[in-house]
Amino acid sequence: MPFQRVEHLLAVDDRMPAGWLLAPLIPLSRLYGLAMRARASLYARGLLKQQSLPCRVISVGNLTIGGTGKTPVVIALVTALRDRGRKVGVISRGYKRRSRTSILEISDGRTLRGHPGDSGDEPFLIAQRCPGVPVAVGADRPRVGRYMLDRHHIETLILDDGYQHLALWRDVDLLVVDAAAPFGNGYLLPRGRLREPLSSMARASAVLVTRASQAQRLDELKATVRAAAPAVPIWITDFAPSAVVEVGGSTSLEPSVLKGERVLAVSGIGNPESFRWLLAAVGATVVDHCVFADHHAYSQDDLGRIRRSAAQAGVDRIVTTEKDAVKLAQLIQTLSPSEGEGRVRGDIWAVRIDLQWLEGFDEWTRVVING
Numbered sequence: 237m238p239f240q241r242v243e244h245l246l247a248v249d250d251r252m253p254a255g256w257l258l259a260p261l262i263p264l265s266r267l268y269g270l271a272m273r274a275r276a277s278l279y280a281r282g283l284l285k286q287q288s289l290p291c292r293v294i295s296v297g298n299l300t301i302g303g304t305g306k307t308p309v310v311i312a313l314v315t316a317l318r319d320r321g322r323k324v325g326v327i328s329r330g331y332k333r334r335s336r337t338s339i340l341e342i343s344d345g346r347t348l349r350g351h352p353g354d355s356g357d358e359p360f361l362i363a364q365r366c367p368g369v370p371v372a373v374g375a376d377r378p379r380v381g382r383y384m385l386d387r388h389h390i391e392t393l394i395l396d397d398g399y400q401h402l403a404l405w406r407d408v409d410l411l412v413v414d415a416a417a418p419f420g421n422g423y424l425l426p427r428g429r430l431r432e433p434l435s436s437m438a439r440a441s442a443v444l445v446t447r448a449s450q451a452q453r454l455d456e457l458k459a460t461v462r463a464a465a466p467a468v469p470i471w472i473t474d475f476a477p478s479a480v481v482e483v484g485g486s487t488s489l490e491p492s493v494l495k496g497e498r499v500l501a502v503s504g505i506g507n508p509e510s511f512r513w514l515l516a517a518v519g520a521t522v523v524d525h526c527v528f529a530d531h532h533a534y535s536q537d538d539l540g541r542i543r544r545s546a547a548q549a550g551v552d553r554i555v556t557t558e559k560d561a562v563k564l565a566q567l568i569q570t571l572s573p574s575e576g577e578g579r580v581r582g583d584i585w586a587v588r589i590d591l592q593w594l595e596g597f598d599e600w601t602r603v604v605i606n607g
Contacts, residue, residue, distance in 0.1 A: 258427050265427035272424075272432050276439070279402045286405040287378040291385060292392045294604065295406040297399025299437065300429040302530065303506025304414040305446035307358045307559065308475060310396050312591035313410075314366045316605050323389050326366070327380045328396035330356035330373030332531045339374040339383050352562045353533055359396065361562050377404050399440075400431055408604055411440035415451035416510055419460070437465040441603065448474045448594055450513055469603075471596030475589040477518055483561045483584040484568035491587070494555070495519030500546040502556040502564075502584070504532035511557055514587065523549045534563050542584075554584045561586035 278284040298304040317324045335354040342355045343363035352360035363371040370388045374380035420429030477491035499520045503511045508527045546554050
């Protein structure tokens with residue numbers, strides 16, 4: 237089965253298998269933590285050299301694997317800079333991309349190129365949501381950055397998913413923390429979801445908390461950040477639906493259209509429960525939730541099974557995330573008329589979300605946007 241209902245996927249301790257099953261991995265997590273601390277120390281002392289680029293570099297990253305809402309933060313940042321007349325570009329690793337090209341330019345600021353499977357779904361979504369902004373992916377971020385600077389008049393370069401990429405100097409280091417699942421089960425990889433020890437928060441320019449409305453203990457989260465990084469500002473945000481967009485089409489509706497509807501949710505993201513929560517918050521009734529693995533590469537068979545599930549459940553609409561939509565749109569646009577049979581009303585729709593500021597907007601504007 238390529239998907240399952242969300243209740244069967246989520247574990248009690250924050251999307252991880254039962255603790256006793258992972259207990260043998262604790263020694264490996266400790267070794268991993270020592271290695272990450274040693275690496276960060278070598279960079280901090282200058283024993284490992286950071287490369288610099290002749291432009292302002294802003295990194296946006298996270299401390300855990302899985303979805304923290306980093307991509308909407310990048311989109312908000314890029315949009316704010318672009319709207320102020322800044323010449324901005326985005327570089328990313330392109331996680332799970334199929335293309336083995338060392339540098340792949342997704343957008344030159346005028347034309348969106350390629351396929352989200354080749355570039356990675358998140359960079360493709362950033363390029364799609366940020367017209368006029370060049371976007372490229374590659375493992376060697378300093379090299380990709382120089383490539384972009386050689387070809388575009390860039391004043392500010394956004395380093396997507398860059399918190400652990402210490403080889404490239406950054407002027408601003410934003411750390412995104414998901415209030416709904418801030419630090420996983422508290423363990424480092426491979427026992428838990430932490431990429432680095434909590435002490436690494438101290439090198440951030442600011443900790444940007446997302447999904448504040450889904451936080452169970454926001455004050456405790458702030459206290460944990462304060463204990464690890466007393467001098468680092470904490471900014472609080474949430475995600476608000478801004479539109480419901482037809483996948484593979486051009487129709488855009490107000491989020492209120494979902495109120496009172498019976499929907500089939502489809503998601504292949506790091507935190508699927510957050511999407512279900514978002515739909516419930518706008519008044520939709522989630523009849524069923526097709527949960528795929530994060531960054532899932534959808535197939536025509538997947539699309540057919542989604543539509544059959546919707547038909548069997550008798551829903552009003554199929555809804556998915558923007559990240560999933562960029563991949564599903566490619567399938568929908570290549571369907572023949574016979575393959576498109578069995579659609580529900582409106583076929584598949586994506587919920588577009590935007591960053592909503594609760595605390596720290598003035599400081600964000602001063603330090604990040606106008607800095």
